[in-house]
């Protein structure tokens with residue numbers, strides 16, 4: 001952000017300079033043109049085959065000098081502007097790091113298998129966003145075999161979503177009715193929300209549609225009475241205001257266009273959950289999180305290089321610093337061992353001690369060896385009792401239980 005501000009400042013300077021040069025330049029040119037026009041009648045008086053008289057020569061010299069002066073002034077201003085423009089380039093170079101190579105590992109994408117995976121992810125992203133032709137072309141060129149089954153759901157979802165964006169609920173309603181049971185199982189209110197919008201569309205068409213709206217309620221709302229009782233009562237209230245115009249009624253907030261944006265989001269979320277897809281494209285998530293993390297990583301890389309601790313960033317699955325990519329990119333809790341200060345992993349999971357304190361398995365193993373064994377020998381116990389590092393409780397290492405997040 002600071003980098004952007006610094007560059008913007010430089011650009012602002014140029015823009016104001018450019019404006020003033022343009023203003024001055026056109027003023028100068030106009031003045032010169034005016035001067036030349038003013039001397040024209042004088043020179044026209046001269047005969048074609050006679051020499052200029054002294055007065056006319058003087059005027060011509062004066063004109064040449066003036067034009068020369070104007071041109072050289074314009075040229076020098078232009079030169080000046082040019083140097084300022086090239087300064088922007090330098091400011092960009094100074095403020096933005098171009099060497100991103102230091103934060104990436106080449107081997108991540110090398111190898112036929114990994115390339116194939118990458119292409120698959122890109123292809124899936126294209127299908128997901130409705131760019132079917134691009135996805136197909138990529139699959140063809142990269143030799144990917146995409147099964148029709150893996151493509152079909154995305155095609156359907158996109159078609160429905162496109163219609164929803166144009167406030168056409170039919171396709172979405174049909175889809176939701178077909179999948180009613182599964183949607184109910186995942187506690188989705190998608191179908192109800194679709195019916196609600198359909199109903200509201202009817203009532204907003206005025207008194208002519210009152211009967212139809214009422215029939216719609218009777219036909220479609222009964223399955224949702226349990227879950228959405230208050231909402232349905234609210235909707236019934238709208239009916240009373242049809243003759244007076246629902247958009248100026250106390251229920252006008254039900255007609256907020258935001259509900260249409262919301263229904264698209266609900267549809268994508270619930271449909272993806274039902275089909276077992278993540279709501280957001282994995283490729284978008286990776287690119288976004290990567291962009292958010294890059295500045296911090298470049299910074300830490302620089303600091304590590306300065307302090308000559310580059311060797312510290314060796315762990316493959318772990319970053320050298322914690323990066324907060326924001327709430328929307330938080331998916332699950334992680335455990336960091338308070339003793340070894342390491343992030344938990346499959347091979348080093350969190351272990352809950354009998355007292356409730358949690359440490360990593362490596363830390364527990366370290367406790368088991370060392371001092372505790374000596375203590376056991378000293379106190380004559382056959383089994384080494386361990387002491388919790390955080391409270392006085394003693395326990396046997398076999399009593400610790402693995403925690404799963």
Ligand SMILES: [Zn+2]
Pocket residue numbers: 353355356357388389390391392393
């Ligand atoms: Zn404890």
